[in-house]
Amino acid sequence: MLRSFAAALAALAALAAPSATLAQQSAKHQVVFQVSDNDPAKWNLALNNARNVLADLGTDNVQIEIVAYGPGLGMLKADSKVAGRLAEALDNNVGLLACENTMQNTKTTRADMYAGISYVTAGVTHLMQRQREGWAYIRP
């Protein structure tokens, strides 16, 4: 009886597991920003948004990523008009992620990109994955 009871509990726990993944929302705020416009004003807005979130929630209480893809890739290039602000973002543990699909399609190499950023295979898929994991999604 005790053994079958334990087995039943384990089965129930397994049933509950997927929601437990979503429940991790409770611990720390998480937000992913999408940058897909070739518009430095939008790039600045995304960086302002990230800074405000850090100030409002506290750097220890939030995880932030900015994903640049499509026409937005230029934000994370070495010659970006907001390059001067990217170092500050990295210092604040804001993840800066460039889309490798977009890079391939536009003959852009890592040598063209701002040093210190990170990469994802496909920006859109990453945005989907983060939402699936319970992250908030903001498209400035």
Place this chain on the structure above:
Amino acid sequence: MLRSFAAALAALAALAAPSATLAQQSAKHQVVFQVSDNDPAKWNLALNNARNVLADLGTDNVQIEIVAYGPGLGMLKADSKVAGRLAEALDNNVGLLACENTMQNTKTTRADMYAGISYVTAGVTHLMQRQREGWAYIRP
């Protein structure tokens, strides 16, 4: 045995509790609209969207908020080009929320804003919080 059984059930219930929070989605539809463009066409689109949602789901079955921040703040100013439509939105219990961060950065005071709207400390953080609470997010 009965006591440990009850304890195990309580532990399992606690495990399941966070998902119960998400399950509140079932009761009422909830949607937050983001307005972050300095573009009256977008402001009208957001107001049209809200009106359509009310018509489609019924005013009693949905909770709607429009958050204006960054370059979108002008939507909720007293001299907004859509000021004539804001009263109707408020009458329909559509929450109109201005970002106080943006107001500070642009030397805007409540005296400059449309009477009757509400305020949030940071528009972006509010959008994150609503998504965390299970609200849908629409960026017109």
Place this chain on the structure above:
Amino acid sequence: MLRSFAAALAALAALAAPSATLAQQSAKHQVVFQVSDNDPAKWNLALNNARNVLADLGTDNVQIEIVAYGPGLGMLKADSKVAGRLAEALDNNVGLLACENTMQNTKTTRADMYAGISYVTAGVTHLMQRQREGWAYIRP
């Protein structure tokens, strides 16, 4: 005892059920794209995004919809500048959904639309519903 044990398990399972709905996320990736700009570059971007998601996750592992409403309705018209790409999207089981609210407001009939697409009463409500069902939301 065994009976009350089973009843308790059933009650717990019921408690866990709403999260089980959300847990359906685990099975297949699902994403809905919003097109609400009268901008063929955005239409192409949405179609590129869909194609990349299919390539990245595999056509059998993802469900994709593109919802066109408001100023974005033109994307799905018969004379759309991306009409040549819509057939490919349909072939790949990408759902193409036009907003009937927008059609009514702009005196557009199904005869004006690209053959083979589908329709939703209100684009915005559909986007809300999909998010409620656990779909990711991308606004290119």
